[in-house]
Amino acid sequence: MPRHRDVDAQRRRLSAAVWAVLARDGLPGLTLRAVADEAGCTTGLVLHTFDGKGALLRHARDLLHERTGLRADAATGAATGPAAALREVLLHALSLTDEKREEARVWVGFLAAALPDDDLRTVHVRHNRAFLTRVAGLVGDCRPDLAPAARQHAAVALVAQVEGLNALAAADPETYTPHRQRTALERVLSTVLEPAD
Amino acid sequence: MPRHRDVDAQRRRLSAAVWAVLARDGLPGLTLRAVADEAGCTTGLVLHTFDGKGALLRHARDLLHERTGLRADAATGAATGPAAALREVLLHALSLTDEKREEARVWVGFLAAALPDDDLRTVHVRHNRAFLTRVAGLVGDCRPDLAPAARQHAAVALVAQVEGLNALAAADPETYTPHRQRTALERVLSTVLEPAD
């Protein structure tokens, strides 16, 4: 029984190639051949590892969620309190570095690809909701006085702020500078942490 | 010199077909043949009217800006004061109806198409900045006490909130309901209109 391969490692490598192509050439450039070239193999390997382009994209989207999730976990763990945890998680979701701006471009690419593709949309929506739920939980840690619905409303505003800044900065980083992103996030954050009432 | 056509009307019709295809089939389905079918003509007419696919997309993006601009003008004119004008313009930019959700899908499609296309990106960024400038002006009307930089910061947060909600609602309208969109926008709006200091 010869020749075993590390299937998971190949899937990770190919998914990383999907991100690289998506960040560099955008959604129109995301072809199996481009992914294979990026990964240093042929389309043969890609289609032996995944059941077609759709499965490849879904796995790449899953892995992106895993990656951002780990970063959020680390941000939560390093924080000194509930408010710091919420702030750190949201700050680490912004496009404050070139690497993160690349990631935002990839996120936009997946979003646009998911709109007409029900399978990919299901995956994309699930991960977006998971982030929303995470933020709602952190809001609850900061404001246990809030009812669940109020936490959800605060989380929606925070997540929309972050993803809006990411989408805008992906196309126009000169206008949506890191400083402006941070300032905008702090504005919304203040409505959660320092309610006027 | 026979047979003159209304070139502008054709351009508008073809651009409207671009929106329809982009809303229904997404960016991957946006082909010249699909646009021609939607407009009830052939690719021959499309390419006699525009210098290729890129020019068609840029014009369609221009027209989308014009359309949203007219809506914002109407919202501003109908408002009873500076605060109402700001609120109305932002509310009309949200995805509160099916038609607006379609428009948000189109906006996401243009964004994703613009990321790897410098010409289209230039157009897209210009229109996004115009909206930002408009919002900054309305903020100035509400809060003449604010310095220009502070107005800009407030406008960035408001625009990011609106576009973030649109992007999220485009893929997941069940989570980002009209009510939640309005509530989230009011939260950010309150930091501009009722500053805690």
Next chain:
DNA sequence: GCGTTACGGTAACATCCGTCACGGAACCAC
């Protein structure tokens, strides 16, 4: 009414897409 001219449909082009069948190469058991 006729000729000229712009218009727009048709069909082809080369290219690229996703996918698949084939065959050689690599690897482990014996």
Next chain:
DNA sequence: GTGGTTCCGTGACGGATGTTACCGTAACGC
């Protein structure tokens, strides 16, 4: 070493894409 089995690169396929050249046709000036 030898056989058997898995892996993966090769090359081809049908179809779709953007673009172009061609040509019939409809409309205006005279």
